Amino acid sequence: MSIIIKSPREIALIREAGDILRETLKVLKAHTRPGISTDELGKLAGRYIRSRGAIPSCKGYGGFQGDICVSVNEVLVHGVPSKKVILKEGDIVSYDILVTYKGYTADACRTYGVGEIAPNAQKLIDVTKECFFEAVKLVKPGTHLGDIGERIQTIAESNGYTVTEEFAGHGVGREVHEDPYVFNVGQAGTGAVLKKGMVIAIEPMINEGKVELVTLDDGWTTRSKDGKLTCHYENTVAVTESGYDILTLREGDE
Numbered sequence: 001m002s003i004i005i006k007s008p009r010e011i012a013l014i015r016e017a018g019d020i021l022r023e024t025l026k027v028l029k030a031h032t033r034p035g036i037s038t039d040e041l042g043k044l045a046g047r048y049i050r051s052r053g054a055i056p057s058c059k060g061y062g063g064f065q066g067d068i069c070v071s072v073n074e075v076l077v078h079g080v081p082s083k084k085v086i087l088k089e090g091d092i093v094s095y096d097i098l099v100t101y102k103g104y105t106a107d108a109c110r111t112y113g114v115g116e117i118a119p120n121a122q123k124l125i126d127v128t129k130e131c132f133f134e135a136v137k138l139v140k141p142g143t144h145l146g147d148i149g150e151r152i153q154t155i156a157e158s159n160g161y162t163v164t165e166e167f168a169g170h171g172v173g174r175e176v177h178e179d180p181y182v183f184n185v186g187q188a189g190t191g192a193v194l195k196k197g198m199v200i201a202i203e204p205m206i207n208e209g210k211v212e213l214v215t216l217d218d219g220w221t222t223r224s225k226d227g228k229l230t231c232h233y234e235n236t237v238a239v240t241e242s243g244y245d246i247l248t249l250r251e252g253d254e
C-alpha cells in the first residue's frame with residue numbers, strides 16, 4: 001500500500017474542487033422538497049458542476065449512470081438517480097458527490113431531511129455527523145487508521161446502530177479512490193499511520209437496523225435488507241502539521 005503525500009498546491013486544488021462541491025450541496029438543499037425526483041436532483045447537480053467548469057466524476061465511474069449518487073431512506077449508498085423515485089415529506093436523502101476540477105477530486109456526502117422528519121430519522125442524521133466530527137478530531141500525524149474506525153464504531157454502536165463494513169472511506173486526490181481504505185470500524189493502534197499531506201475521505205455509513213445490505217437490479221443502488229433507515233456523511237480531509245483541514249466544509253456550512 002502506498003499512500004500519496006500531496007503538496008500544499010495540490011491540497012489547494014482539492015479545496016477548489018471542494019468549494020464547487022459545497023456550492024452544489026447548497027443548490028441541492030434548496031431543491032430538496034416533496035415531489036421532486038432523484039433524477040431531477042441528479043441532473044440539477046450535474047448541470048451546476050459543469051457550469052463551474054468541473055466534472056461530476058460519479059458519472060461513468062465503474063459504469064455508474066448518474067452525475068451524483070442520490071440515496072433515499074433505506075438506500076445507504078450509490079443510489080442511481082431515477083425518475084421513479086420521488087421525494088416525499090418525512091424522507092431522508094443523501095447526496096454523495098465527486099467533483100473533479102483542474103485534475104483533482106473532492107468527495108463529500110450529506111444527508112438531509114425532506115420537510116418534517118421523525119425524531120428517529122433526525123437522531124440517525126445527528127449521530128452519523130457526530131461519528132464524523134468526533135473521528136476527524138483524531139486526525140493528525142501519528143494517528144492510526146484504526147483509531148478513526150474505532151471511534152466511529154463506538155459512537156454508532158453505543159447509540160444502538162450498526163456500521164457497514166462493506167464500504168469504506170479512502171484516499172482521494174488525482175484519483176477518486178486512492179490508498180488507504182478508511183474503515184468505519186477498527187481497533188485503536190492498528191492500521192496505517194497518518195502523515196502530513198495525506199488526503200482522506202472519512203465517510204461513516206450507519207444503519208438504524210441490521211447491517212445486512214442488498215443491491216438492486218440496477219447493479220448499484222444498495223439498501224438495508226430490513227428496510228430500516230440508513231445514513232451517510234462524508235468530507236475530504238487533509239492531514240496537517242498538527243491536525244486536520246476539512247477541504248469540503250467551511251465556517252457557516254451546515
Ligand code: MF3
Nearest residue numbers: 058061064069078096097107
Ligand atoms: N463518494 C463515493 C465513494 O466514496 C463515490 C461513489 S462512486 C459512484 O465511493 F460511482 F458510485 F458514483
Ligand code: CO
Nearest residue numbers: 107169201203
Ligand atoms: Co468517498
